[in-house]
Amino acid sequence: MSEFARQVETLRPQLLRYARSQLRNDAWAEDAVSDTLLAALEKPQSFGGQSQLKTWLVGILKHKVIDQLRRHTREATVLCDDDETDIDELLFAADGHWRDQPQDWGNPEACLGQRQFFEVLEACMEKLPATQGRVFMMREWLELGTEEICKELSITSTNLWVLLHRARLRLRDCLQQSWFASVSRTN
């Protein structure tokens, strides 16, 4: 094994974690990572060395992950019960007012400067229902536009807006419970 191949191989676990968080399916994630490493080892000369090896590989992985989503469109967009839960009903009374007022999260830098905050954020993203999580990650990690996401997944824009809306509300709720509630207790 060449030194290059060895270096690429050491990044496999990290790439697999990223692929899993986007695809929410172990088999698809394995395929996306294998395709990525294969492409990298076939064309090592296209790694110019200007960027870090990991950055280059993640760039390839993002394309391979989209290939997997395209290949499994139907399964990737099946809604589970959690995806279907109408969070608005839990957050708002019938007259459209908040049931519980949103809390003050304080100065953003207080949490954004802490590594543990990002660990909690990642854990909260992992907890999103599968299809919400896929759509949310396509938007936030792959940085695809909303029309592009609809096209890749063959879903309507109405479906997409509902999924993004619920994902963001769930993420907020998780951050409130897992981070901000305990921060205000200790202050």
Add this chain to the structure above:
Amino acid sequence: MRFERSCREVTRLVLESQDRELPLADRLALQIHWRICDGCTKFKSQTDLMREAMKRWRSYRDE
């Protein structure tokens, strides 16, 4: 034109504004609502914080 929105509608608009530019009427409705509603003002700040958090998460993850 009617600018009154419920907190539920305002929440939907704030979240949609993360992914598309809102029409002027909606943006005005938000400004008016935030002047009188503390809960939705806090929600807006929470959304801003989450947006900034995702931005930093992206750069630290892909590095």
